[in-house]
Amino acid sequence: MKLMELELPYGRTPLRFSSGARHIEVLRSAERPAPRPLGALLDEALRSLTAVRGARVTLIVSDSTRNEPRAEFIAALRRQLRGDLHWTLAIATGTHGPSPIESLGLPADFLSAAALVNHDGHSDRDLVELGSTENGTPVRVHRCVVETDLVILTGCIRPHYFAGFGAGAKAIFPGLGQATAVRINHQLKTAPNARAGIVDGNPCRADLEEAVRMIPAPTFLLNGVSGPDYRIHAVVAGHVERAFREGCAIARPWFTVHAKPAPVVIASDAMPVTATLYQAAKIAAAVAPLVEEDGTLIIAAECSDGIGPLDTVNEAILRIGILPRLPRRARLILVSGLTKELVERTLMTFSPSIEAAIGDADRLLVIPKASQLLCEPT
Numbered sequence: 499m500k501l502m503e504l505e506l507p508y509g510r511t512p513l514r515f516s517s518g519a520r521h522i523e524v525l526r527s528a529e530r531p532a533p534r535p536l537g538a539l540l541d542e543a544l545r546s547l548t549a550v551r552g553a554r555v556t557l558i559v560s561d562s563t564r565n566e567p568r569a570e571f572i573a574a575l576r577r578q579l580r581g582d583l584h585w586t587l588a589i590a591t592g593t594h595g596p597s598p599i600e601s602l603g604l605p606a607d608f609l610s611a612a613a614l615v616n617h618d619g620h621s622d623r624d625l626v627e628l629g630s631t632e633n634g635t636p637v638r639v640h641r642c643v644v645e646t647d648l649v650i651l652t653g654c655i656r657p658h659y660f661a662g663f664g665a666g667a668k669a670i671f672p673g674l675g676q677a678t679a680v681r682i683n684h685q686l687k688t689a690p691n692a693r694a695g696i697v698d699g700n701p702c703r704a705d706l707e708e709a710v711r712m713i714p715a716p717t718f719l720l721n722g723v724s725g726p727d728y729r730i731h732a733v734v735a736g737h738v739e740r741a742f743r744e745g746c747a748i749a750r751p752w753f754t755v756h757a758k759p760a761p762v763v764i765a766s767d768a769m770p771v772t773a774t775l776y777q778a779a780k781i782a783a784a785v786a787p788l789v790e791e792d793g794t795l796i797i798a799a800e801c802s803d804g805i806g807p808l809d810t811v812n813e814a815i816l817r818i819g820i821l822p823r824l825p826r827r828a829r830l831i832l833v834s835g836l837t838k839e840l841v842e843r844t845l846m847t848f849s850p851s852i853e854a855a856i857g858d859a860d861r862l863l864v865i866p867k868a869s870q871l872l873c874e875p876t
Contacts, residue, residue: 507768509800540574543735561597585612590673619677638676659783660687666742760863766798776806
């Protein structure tokens, strides 16, 4: 039996494994040509943005769970908005809690000049209540997006397992929302259309966009459109909802892949998605459509920073967000750097290696960079 050697993005270093299965398919998105320089893309997109001298500007950037060019966003905005402005830099952390600032790559001179909001959605201090959405989600957000003259939302558009795509209005809500209110919105992830790639008709996305429309200050979107190679290939800017949809339409064909469902699917991704099980669970949601009934889904994620909040991972993510997407009687196995005792506290099954999880399977579907894909069965 001839063994095939494979390598997966995993964590700090790739994970290598071998298999003697007769049928092995590796599913990847099509390669894209090298993008134009990011600075030029940003400058072109920002030509319409203006601010009044002396204005208060709140700039929102993502926390450390996202791999984004925050420094380039800031540099382009400072090139476009010259003059005497009062900047507030807000870190969109959602339910994650305050972010380590040193890991964000922010320019030191901007940090020293701007007021900093390292959002803590678990504290009601500095929150403002704006009402409720039609779904009943209370809209409680940090006052920095209310007591200002302009809010600029940054982020990168890429697939999100229940909000359709990431970025857009998410910078404000859930990004700067109260954790309890955000979890009420996230209960909508159980809806059939709360899926990766779906924006219009997605109740979770509609609810958070309704929440952001309650913000009294003018808002402006600046989003990179990421490719599966993690590079930004386009930039959209302007109206929060219209520009976001423009970016989603650009991104969708880049991320869409097709394959025949398989009895064993092995999926992984690179950092920061694989830093915790809290984030790595998104990999399972992305590839669930490609798992056969009675099949096995193996998630390879180092989880060097641990599980994350255990109850949230088990109940809010795995039980209502992941397991219902899997076919009947499918097994969900985790290969990670976590101990067996830790994994057994979750709703996933421990395996010491991919080889052990595969067993004697004869057909494998291997999906690197899985959280970056929109997987459709053929």
